[in-house]
Amino acid sequence: MNVEITFSAPFAISTDPVTGHKTEFHSLNELIQGCIDERNFKVKTESYIHPEYTDYNCEECYAIPHVNPHNFSEVVGYTISGTIKKYDTDQSPYQLIDSKKVYFVIGEKGVFASNINKAYIPYVLGTDDIGLFLKIARSSEGVVFNEDIDSAYQIINSGMPETTFRAMAGFNEPKQNQDLFVKLDESFKSLQAKQIKQFFLEKINALKQAISPEKFIQISTNQWGKLIPLVHAESSANAAYPVDALPPLAKEAVIAISEHVQAPISMTSQCVIATMSHIAQAKVNAPHPFSPQGEPCSLFLLTEGQSGSRKSTSRNLADQAIIKHERKHYEAYRCELEQWKSAQAGLPKKEREAYCAENPPPNDPSTLYSDITLESIAGLYIDGILNNASIASDEAGQFFGGHSMKADTRNQALGGYAKLFDEGFVERTRSKSNMNGSGRAYDTRLSFSLQGQHEVLADALKDPVLRGQGFLPRFILTIPENLAGTRLQDAAYRNKNVSTDHRLIAYWTRCEYLLDDCPQIKPEYELHNGRYVLSMNDGAREIDAAFYNIFEELQAKGQRYEFLQAFASRASQLARRLATVFAYFEGLQCIDAKILKGACEVIKYSLNEWSMYADIEIKAESEAERLVKWLIGKCVQQKTDRLTYSYMQTSCPRPMQKNKNLLEMIIQQLEDSNYLKVEILNKKRLVVLNPLLLGESD
Template identity: 40%
Template sequence: MTLIPDPTYPQPLPLMPEASEPAPYPVHVLPTLLQDAARAIAHHVQAPEAIAGQCVIGVAAYLAQTRVNAPALNRLDGMPCSLFLLTLANSGDRKSECRRLAFRVIDDAEREARSAYRQQCKEIEDGAAHLKGKARDEYLAEHPLPSDPRTQYSDATFEPIAGDFIRGMPAACWDTDEGGQLFGGASLKADTRASTLGGLVKAFDSGTFERTRSRGNVEGSGVAYHRRLSVHLLAQAVTVAEALDDPLLQGQGFLPRFLFADAPSLAGTRLLTPDRMHSSAFNDPRLHRFWDRCRAIMATDAAIDTETGEVTPPTLQPTPAAEEVWREHYNATEAEQSTLGDLAGVRPFAGRAGELARRLAAVLACFEQCPEITDSIMQSACAIVRYSVGEWARYTEGERLSPDLKQAAALIAWLVEKDWQSFDARQLQREGPQSVRRSAKARDRLLAVLVEHRYLLTSNGKQFQLNPAATTATPATTPATPSPGTCDTFATTCDKSEPADTLSQPVATLSQPSNPVNTGLVAGVANVATTSREKEQAALFEGEI
């Protein structure tokens, strides 16, 4: 049945654009072992294939970065095949479990190596414990402590990782299912983020780490060449939203170096059947084949100079057919970056598509134990990179919206669901969603947005009535352009301690656009939440309405 708009009430102006549907993660293009492993993990964990797919690629990158280089144009020695990966998923979408199954072999080997290291250190320290002076020094010189075999970092910052590389560590993976620790942690705070971003970009490009410290801190200074660092991050969108919208992270080229996926949630569909309850990932032959391949690669020699710690692997070369596949991928992506092209809005990300495809192709070839990059492997790599660029385009398109528009859309949905036909601002703060209870300023800002967009009607900025037309409108269409100005007057009016009363004017009067209170209260909605502090506050309320 088609609903006919009631002309008595003003029609609401749309708050949000229609969200573009995420493209399915192209797990089917991965080589067979990786494809099967990703599908097995997604099945047993009941998680999106995007999370599982990114995790198995992260494993392959960890294994490949010390064994092969990626082919680079105009460079005979190639370039690192290390990868940066970022996957967004909601809390409860089982990021940790996907990562645990994918990285099982690597985690086990790391745990065993570090346990043996601690035991060796203890034996040496015990041997020196009863010695003193010169005898102790001679003993320690004859029995030097072994190098720390650590290769994985989760709860860390860039500075200690760079220090470990300068002290001799050949390769590592910054790998965490709490990606907000990197984007929201000390590494990217205002006073250090520029140098941190520069260091991470240099590490990605050439494997170089450099630090210059004062003379009193000589141990912290130095340069390390030919190192390898991969980054594998799983994060909740709310914990990284501000960082991903930071022009510096995009303009300096840090974010464009990431293979990206914004995984759709499966919450509400993960029902258990008797068969599923009794199935086990550890009995799945697909995962055993994947883990066996991981062990086989780990058993091969890494191309690491034991004296310098430098990683100097051979470069995997593409076949002529693979080069043609890559050239077509590069040209197609380049053409779409024109002013009217589909990728014009994400040029920093699309501009990296060619390099990322060559790196990923080398990673996939290494995992497949191929001596060269074939056309089918290059096709797989290009498809994953195209998906990543598309995800960046979809994500950045949504992030251009004001956080208040998103919050307002959620609030009006709550008011309609709860059938709040009329209320006052103080009542909303007492009985409304938790987010508007915490802050009068945030409450008033959202009310201003809803009045401006005609979802709420008011005559005095204190009492509000739900526009009956709002119950049949959808906020997810082309957004309207609000008026310029400021919402401070709205916040001031609503905070006054005046008793609530019923709406005294008829709805027809309240709904007139010329109502001076209605107009003055909502002037300037376009400028709300534009300061970093306001964005941070809006992010705190994300998902709670």
């Protein structure tokens, strides 16, 4: 990783020709993050970074990294090579009006190299073909380019440690060191990344065998890298709920409820966020990367809590303004209903039917439900009775075990809830004999606030269907600490009065103001069915992009969220929604960097909580520990540091012995954690243990 060096003058500038928005990059890392696709060695879309042709788009040009010739781990610049294009942006779609072949450097010139800054590199290749360089680099192999292949070898020979095997690869043989050359032919160009890695493993091992043993230096233990613990520390214990991320009024209310109720901060935080989500979803939309109308800001929240953990009391205090608002409207509804009934009382049948046709009964204005099926709430949406609603229940087990979530109907229910969450859309199609109630409803909103006991929730939260279909990954989760046994009450506590607590009064007053039927909006906002989009400012957009990229990378094989991809892939979306709710509650005109950063902290916290329920991840880690112990035992017994892969595969502990995919996944994890390496010798795969595990020294 490069040391972040920031320059006062811009390192590079990209100016959008449509909006005129100028982005200045004051460090190479900023440029890489904003404009360089490092995996594919290409320039990202909408990058206008040519120093002279500033209105030409450089996207899809090759971006070839330069490294410091004295420190190969430091990237110092990029050569941009390819065709840049200029478009007439006044036409729709844009029309190409000019293009130019370019070759320019951003940053400093150095050595063309890639993938040579890893903790352990078994070998590095030199090549004189730029096409081969890019293909080999994309397969994650260490490679250096120079127009002269002998010079390429001299670069890696002098720049890489002796413990890294150095070789050359190309179509034309070098003048020197032919015994370190891998000759390629046209068939190499058709190989995929995994095939390239396997190809070079075999070729490099063949070169090693051809070299006399005294010339080849064995790898020492300090080239393995530090052993990485197999159990993630952040998953082993509850982290503190990031209550500071909430808007000030909401944060003070969270703390006040926690003090009065003697409930965990994480539980009262979820309750307050659920209240804010219920209010905000009726008035605003969250920004969406591809839709000017945005997306619902509704949130799904889930809290695990033992019986007696004060779930109901916490929720009632958080929802007090909503409860009063609902009650006032419900009482008005009851009066209207009684008047409607009285108006038709005593009328003959035909007149009563005519009266009812002209004067339909008033609708129940309730929007907060504790127990309602998807079928029922869909009917209310489709009939136009309801546009915004929340399902808030202290008995989540009833929801997960209810009729809609039974095996024969839950797939349909899960799809319905997903549509409501993502698009605010619901439809219901009944049989021809019962068409009443069929139809569609758009721009509807639904929030969830479910609370339940571990014994009830555990099976549901590990259910592969609920996870795989994306229902659970939409929830923000907390697993609060159990305060039982610590909730002692002294005289000072008993003298507290929740109804006079200024923190709660301020919070409830804000909620009442936002619940007012008159929309509190500025004239410049464009309304979409009564809602407007809270956009992000430039600072928030930068954080959003960085947050997305971080969690995208962490879903890769061997990374933190490899087994939680469905959850991690929604991190950015949930953060934008939560930030929208925060910004609306605080009365901001847009989502700023501070608000979005706080929302990101809450989502990171939730993902950590979900990882505690990631049964496959925990299982993989425990199986990894079992496999390491087995490998150490067998190597000690056979007085070796390696075993054949086939022997391990047929003799290792179950279930790995019977599950090839599980075994390969665990082997990859152990490789990434520096416990072992898989090498090929004479076409046989070997599992080589880190000498540190066998008590050896360097």
